[in-house]
Amino acid sequence: MERVLNFAAGPAAMPLEVLESIQKNICNFNGEGLSVMEMSHRSKTYDKIINETKENLKKILSLGDDFDVLFLQGGASTQFAMVPLNLADENDLTYYAVTGNFANKAFEEAKKWTNAVDITNSKVDKYKYIPEIDNSKLDKSAKYLHITANNTIFGTMYDKLPEIDVPLVADVSSNVLGKDYDYTKFALAYAGAQKNLGPAGLTVVIVNKKFIREDVRSKVPTMLRYDIHSKNNSMYNTPPTFAIYVAGEMFKWVINQGGVKELEKRNTEKANMLYDILDNSSLYKAFADKKSRSIMNVTFNLPSEELEAKFVEEAKKAGMINLKGHRVLGGIRASIYNAMTLEGVKALAEFMQTFESSNK
């Protein structure tokens, strides 16, 4: 079988040329006689891989020496704990913009260790949109305000970062490298790799060094301390070496494609192609409010669950997989990260139009 068109929300499609480069080197990396999987993380070759990967990401995001990049494990879910444990103390005020399920999980986790307040919350409106944050209402003593830059399940996204006078922390798992933000505005941003960065099992943390504290609460597990990982260049213990290498190949691909600005342009074009169909359809109904629409995850509904199931099934027969919405929301979701080509989205658009014609 040829390669399918994979609209999965994550783990998600990767560029074929990246996979092919990995394939070529899997038993013998650059003729050195061993796989990257077999390399000591303390070897010169691996040292070069991890440092180049880090430098390329800093280059892509225009980050200077005031920022560090950490390669960790445990996914965004582990960051839900690390952020409050490292950036705040027991009674400190922290703000959460609750714009989806994962945002809410981050908020619930933070309540364990800080005075966490949901400064905005669109749950009553089924997370259909991202509420504005009113800077004038923020207590400036708050340690940080946490946003979820792109809400994978609901298909909503911050088009612009909030302008606030409190340090900004963001879960950028599902739009990092796909949407062009000014990363110097973040105190800290983190991402599970499994969308635009590489394979699951790697978490990338981008952190302004002045927010890395050594005086965290005494009972924080060593592995959950940013200062420990930063001091050890992500090698306090054995890092996920192969996943970091694959991320490095992804970063080279991003640079070759023209960087994040160019990818955002393409992603916008891809997303608009689908939103245009939704907005002009009598069959499909876009889920997210127009002003909050994601360019990474396009969510929509059909008139019945039966029709949605039929849509997913027929798309699969046409070689387009993973279009079923997340179990929390239902409906249809097309995730169109960097690796999904314009041609792939065109194929989906055509399928949607044909399906509408035959199911009026």
Added chain:
Amino acid sequence: MERVLNFAAGPAAMPLEVLESIQKNICNFNGEGLSVMEMSHRSKTYDKIINETKENLKKILSLGDDFDVLFLQGGASTQFAMVPLNLADENDLTYYAVTGNFANKAFEEAKKWTNAVDITNSKVDKYKYIPEIDNSKLDKSAKYLHITANNTIFGTMYDKLPEIDVPLVADVSSNVLGKDYDYTKFALAYAGAQKNLGPAGLTVVIVNKKFIREDVRSKVPTMLRYDIHSKNNSMYNTPPTFAIYVAGEMFKWVINQGGVKELEKRNTEKANMLYDILDNSSLYKAFADKKSRSIMNVTFNLPSEELEAKFVEEAKKAGMINLKGHRVLGGIRASIYNAMTLEGVKALAEFMQTFESSNK
């Protein structure tokens, strides 16, 4: 260049046939049209992979339904925190057998949350041996006794598990699947994958279900709770999907080789070949005491650091890499995990004899 003989302590050599099988499938797994790296962890295909991997490990270790296998992240270092946080409460007594650097790290971490006592400690003797544990001296109210089954840095190993009346917890990172223990004797055993199990970035936890508690302290991070991962079949969040798949290929290889008993036999033969040279040499001096010798990591010294450096350098020229000892101990270390063939060890043995002849 041909593949080298890789004596790294971890990440370590993998069987070539496993790497080749992964290579074949990297862009298109079993003709399904996508890489395992691109697969949704909720897909049917991936579900089959993770469940088969789990079942194969349980089969290899002869574990019944009273045991669970968890696929986590963060390495043994994260387990150093998870064990005390999940298995004990604030003032509970816990025992640690401190037989090496990592054992000591586990002990130091446990002190943060429990009344941890180092029931044995061979630090004053440079961790040259593994002290006996006297069951009659153990307070039976202790929540567990933690051992490090194989001390990678020092080249020592428990040949037999201690017979004790306190639940036994073990870090088996560097001899799991290479040394045949009765795993039903463990309350919990954990391993970073990067030696005998697969690529770095995966931690395997083998746990007797009756030690999985739901009533852990309220402020334990969600991602550090065994009950959460067990209830969700290691899919509370996105697991390290590719690393789990590779571990699954390793497990199939172990079964094809005849299981752990057979591999232990081979590893013993490999190790004895090297120890015989050390014991009959006037140049080399084995580091570990005879009764505590590891069959996974063979550590030794030469009369001077200069000669040790020369040994490492000349071995490298002969295609044998990563023989330099850990920075904590110095000297030479040959790690000979399951994937290192008898022929590979023979080549090292011959090199050692030739080197001794020319450097008397």
